[in-house]
Amino acid sequence: MISALPDQLRAACKSFKLNEPLSKHASLAIGGPAEFYADVSTPEELIALHEIVKTHRVPVFFLGAGSNVLVSDRGVRGLVIHLQGVFRQAEFNGPVVKAGAGAWMPTLVKQCAEKGLSGIESLIGVPGTIGGGLVMNAGTREGVLGDVVDSVETLDEASRIHAVPKEALGFSYRRSQLEGAWIVSATLRLKAAERSFIMARIDELLRIRAETQPLGTSNCGSVFKNPDGSAAAQWVDKAGFKGVRCGGAQVSERHANFIINTGRATAQDVRQLMQQVQDKVFEKFGVKLEPEIKLVGEW
Numbered sequence: 686m687i688s689a690l691p692d693q694l695r696a697a698c699k700s701f702k703l704n705e706p707l708s709k710h711a712s713l714a715i716g717g718p719a720e721f722y723a724d725v726s727t728p729e730e731l732i733a734l735h736e737i738v739k740t741h742r743v744p745v746f747f748l749g750a751g752s753n754v755l756v757s758d759r760g761v762r763g764l765v766i767h768l769q770g771v772f773r774q775a776e777f778n779g780p781v782v783k784a785g786a787g788a789w790m791p792t793l794v795k796q797c798a799e800k801g802l803s804g805i806e807s808l809i810g811v812p813g814t815i816g817g818g819l820v821m822n823a824g825t826r827e828g829v830l831g832d833v834v835d836s837v838e839t840l841d842e843a844s845r846i847h848a849v850p851k852e853a854l855g856f857s858y859r860r861s862q863l864e865g866a867w868i869v870s871a872t873l874r875l876k877a878a879e880r881s882f883i884m885a886r887i888d889e890l891l892r893i894r895a896e897t898q899p900l901g902t903s904n905c906g907s908v909f910k911n912p913d914g915s916a917a918a919q920w921v922d923k924a925g926f927k928g929v930r931c932g933g934a935q936v937s938e939r940h941a942n943f944i945i946n947t948g949r950a951t952a953q954d955v956r957q958l959m960q961q962v963q964d965k966v967f968e969k970f971g972v973k974l975e976p977e978i979k980l981v982g983e984w
């Protein structure tokens with residue numbers, strides 16, 4: 686019976702909560718409540734939740750570090766799952782790394798560097814989880830997560846964990862076929878390299894970020910995807926949007942493809958500012974800017 690749903694979810698996952706504010710879990714610090722919210726720490730909890738949501742047809746949204754999402758002010762209907770516990774861990778076996786979907790990418794990059802494993806340095810400044818990184822095929826011009834993936838474990842319809850080979854994952858620019866999947870872990874294949882060389886590269890990449898991005902503000906990274914052959918930031922800047930505000934949302938003065946929450950921004954503020962940018966860039970230059978960030982919840 687649907688009325689028993691919260692009780693069933695609570696029994697499946699001990700950290701289950703009702704009406705959890707998602708602004709606490711998103712890098713923009715914006716977002717209404719999740720109807721149901723679960724910090725999931727073990728595969729057993731995840732499988733139990735999978736069984737329940739299948740039975741009751743509850744919509745599910747996985748929230749990683751919330752660094753690529755704009756959560757609506759009205760919040761999210763259904764269950765929001767956030768992976769913790771064993772899902773944050775990584776196992777190392779020579780050049781092969783199996784990372785839980787909740788593993789924090791910058792930490793994993795450093796762990797790999799310590800072990801003399803190279804291939805994911807480009808992710809050092811990407812403040813997200815492996816799960817989010819897989820869905821987004823996160824990275825930079827230097828390389829993307831999909832480059833080093835061997836396979837990804839997901840929960841299938843029958844609530845079994847099974848490995849999907851890279852060929853079936855459809856990695857492309859800020860996309861993969863994993864959207865909507867229940868991602869559990871990823872197996873990555875890296876290359877041996879000199880530890881000091883990897884560390885120097887990491888320092889260099891972090892230095893460049895500190896110079897070009899509005900670090901220390903509440904933002905969600907690049908708002909728009911780069912159109913073919915050009916940078917979205919360049920079009921936003923050319924259209925005169927640096928520093929432009931809508932309510933509490935503002936296009937960063939430092940990086941035109943970042944929108945920052947100056948303190949009291951709502952999701953509607955950010956969405957309206959995005960629309961203004963898209964309309965003006967199209968009107969002036971005929972360029973269509975496509976959002977990179979995911980708009981989540983009830984609008």
Ligand SMILES: Cc1cc2nc3c(=O)[nH]c(=O)nc-3n(C[C@H](O)[C@H](O)[C@H](O)COP(=O)(O)OP(=O)(O)OC[C@H]3O[C@@H](n4cnc5c(N)ncnc54)[C@H](O)[C@@H]3O)c2cc1C
Pocket residue numbers: 712746747748749750751752753754768786787810811812813814815816817818819820821822823824825863864865866867868869898904905906907979
């Ligand atoms: C300062 C800053 C700099 C950034 N720089 C970069 C950059 O250089 N390159 C880049 O690519 N991105 C960048 N980003 C954006 C963002 O960090 C990446 O897209 C990151 O991969 C998102 O990971 P996340 O864990 O925060 O995912 P979220 O934002 O929480 O979610 C993103 C998507 O992944 C899905 N998801 C997350 N976990 C799972 C799971 N276990 N199973 C199924 N689906 C899941 C979500 O449902 C959602 O659809 C930046 C963001 C910020 C704030």
